[in-house]
Amino acid sequence: MGKATSLRGAMGVLAALAFTALATVSAAAQDAAKGEITMGSWGGGTSAAWRSIIKPFTDRTGIPVRVVEWPDPQPVIRAQAGNPQYNAGVMNYVDAYRLAKAGMLQTFRPEQVPGISHIPPEYLLKDKDGAIIGVPVYFQYYGIAYNVNEAKASDFESWDSLADPKWKGKLGIARSKDSATYDLTLYAHIHGGSDTNIEPGIPLLRGLAANSIAVTAAMAQMNTLLSRGEVAAVPYYSARFWGPQALPNASIVLPREGGLMLPYLVAVPKGSKHPAASLAWLNYVLEAQPQLTILHGSGYIPFNADAKPDGEDLGRLGMPVADLLKRLYEPDWGTVADHQEERINLVEQISAQVK
Amino acid sequence: MPTGRSLYLALLPAILLLTLLTFGLAKLIAVSFDTGHGIGLASYVGFFARPDYVRMLWRTLLVALATTVICVLIGYPTAWFISRCQAHRSLFLLLVILPWLVSVVVRTYGWIVLLGNKGLINNLLVLMGATQRPIPLMFNLVGVIIGLVHISLPFMILAILAAFRHLDGALAEAAMSLGARPWQSFRRVILPLTMPGVMSGCSLVFLSTTGVIVTPLLLGGLRDGMMGTQIYQEMFIVFSYPKAATMAVLLALCGVLVIVPLQWLERRMSRHSRAAQA
């Protein structure tokens, strides 16, 4: 009988645990109904950046903000079309453009987001009718990251070095979606192509693929590989090399051809709850102070013209923002977005072909 | 017990769940045949027009096959050992069952620690002077297959063990005492009688391996994509539900094509083995 009793006891404990958990979950769900911002973001440094600016906003407006990590904005927002569970999300211009084209993002008139006047107009992303798709917040750049024990900055004076056979089995490459969107665009530009004609960029991408051992399918994994020198170099994101959170044993270099500018905006899925709260949030993230906070903590460079990096941050940037911008190529993201799907298919076939 | 017709009411919850499952399946198949303006094979034609996709399909089947074969080769002696083991049998069983029940992500995480170029195994090998350069165990098919064998091996061992439980131990002894040498008694008596278990293990391992995502995603490299990782990519990165649906149907179809003959063989063999034991 003792066996049965202790068994019943154990099952009871299990049940109690489960129901306490259930109660907590449903209580949390009720909180969400009061009106809060659930913002989607990539994980790691990006979500940390956004969490760092929540408090002043909530203190001012009383609206709680929750940053939830999503794998990627496009699939999440598409999967939730008509019944979005996010009130906002940070995404790159290609994601935003494609989602807006599919009618899945809220668009805005300038008077709804007055803070937009602080953003240089050339960085506004607009749909065909001229309505604003989300608010631009910051950018970083795409350069070549390398492990300091396995390579030197001088190894990568040109992007073409990535195709050098001496790196066989030592490089990393972005996942097909990002190589189709970033690498191919940049490589085509360097080799005399354009956003519509990416043919000239293909040989370099093929060379890089042939040298690659690992894919940046996931940031954390590539961070580890790069820090440990299992990958000697990889086309990568500048914000990974900022301040105390910088990847150990690694650095990033801008080859002489320059790098790719990677701008980001905050958009609102169409039909999401609490539109007024979302609007307040958009206006807040346009302000100079939160953008500077994000720069300081995470290395994303502000779009707000009044957000002037000073002291420590300017030193880390290494040059004034205007000089940096001169070395970065910004494609027409709409064109890149229109061709994204076919180019992903192309890149997949290129990676599969190389030996 | 309720009797008569009212007994059938008890089937209702199951029927409800199964109807939903069938509905999802039907929707999947419908989407894969939807060309946007009618019914057609466009998405399948599109799939087979891509040599890299076709190669990926083959790779998926080959990886599943390799995993299945390795599982049989190392699972069979293990199952035999457990079935003959007198002392500590439940301890050995526990060693099989526990890893089986621990979440795949947790186990894969462990393999990442072990298999990396600077992981535990390579560090040990270098330390012992067995090798100067680390042996690549991860970001290639070696890593994927190690991870998959780890996931599937308990399935295989348990399936074969079930067959050994049906096997009358005295039969093998009798064969031996009648003058059969160990190898002959194994080949003529034990192997045929446990074959149904092997077959059933094979079907299960093969099928579950064709549908994996986490292992090839975390342990595989650039050129080691499988159907599961491609489905993941279609759903999570580009959200092309129709494309994912087409791949899912193909994956399920391949499974059926391989399994139906295996099941038929298994049933034949178990009939034989029962006849032999009777």
Next chain:
Amino acid sequence: MRLRLPLWQPVVAAVFVFLPAPIVIVIAASFSHTGYLDLPPWPLSLRWYIALLSDTEWLGAIGTSLALAFVAASASVLTALCAAQVLARRRFTGSHFIGLLLMLPLVFPHAALAVVMVGLLMSFGAGGTFAGLLLVHAILTLPYAYRPLIGSVMSLDTDMEEAAMSLGARPFYVLRRVSLPLIRPGLITGFLFAFIVSFDEVTVTMFLTGPDITTLPVKIFHAIQETSDPVVGAVSSLIVLVTILAVMLVQRVVRLEQFAGHGGSDTAVPARRSHA
């Protein structure tokens, strides 16, 4: 009969090192001070367990997973029990088919099943909700609940029920006093099995979580991919602990060897009395 071939012993020994290896490593790494994948883990530290206990997001995921596994396993066991009562006693047109369908989630490639479930939940707008996950997990765990139950119900002596009925006992009384105690081992095994499978499931579930709900394995998966949060080791060890507890519970009710019968796919034929 003894194992004569000398090659086999090293193979078997290697298998018993191989199977627990990654799990032992995860647990060891969780006590390391850096929390990263470096080994040996000296100096030992509990800091990641402490960090875990103060992280509401991880605790929330643990809570969700426990609740989901409990409710899904209950639903699945009840459904399977009812179905087994019928399928073990009656043969009718379609009974074989229902038996097959009940086992389908076990043999259908999970990547494909994930796409099926996404489509299903999207039709109801139930993606990223507890109800949606519950539905999917109830379906996914059906085979695990059904197999031990159909075995128990079949080996149940229907004569005993009939005897009780003929003595005037009412059906519900017969169920509670005669049938249930007899199928209890099957019931508990089925429940715990379904619980573990639901608690650990990631391949299908990762397609269905949302901002308001995520399960522990899915959160671990994303953490491995995106953040390499060192808490992962501690959380993973926790999963191992829950699994060990559940297996210990099963072991109290049935001999572990019963499990051997559950691995096979020789399952599609429930309307056949087992030989054991």
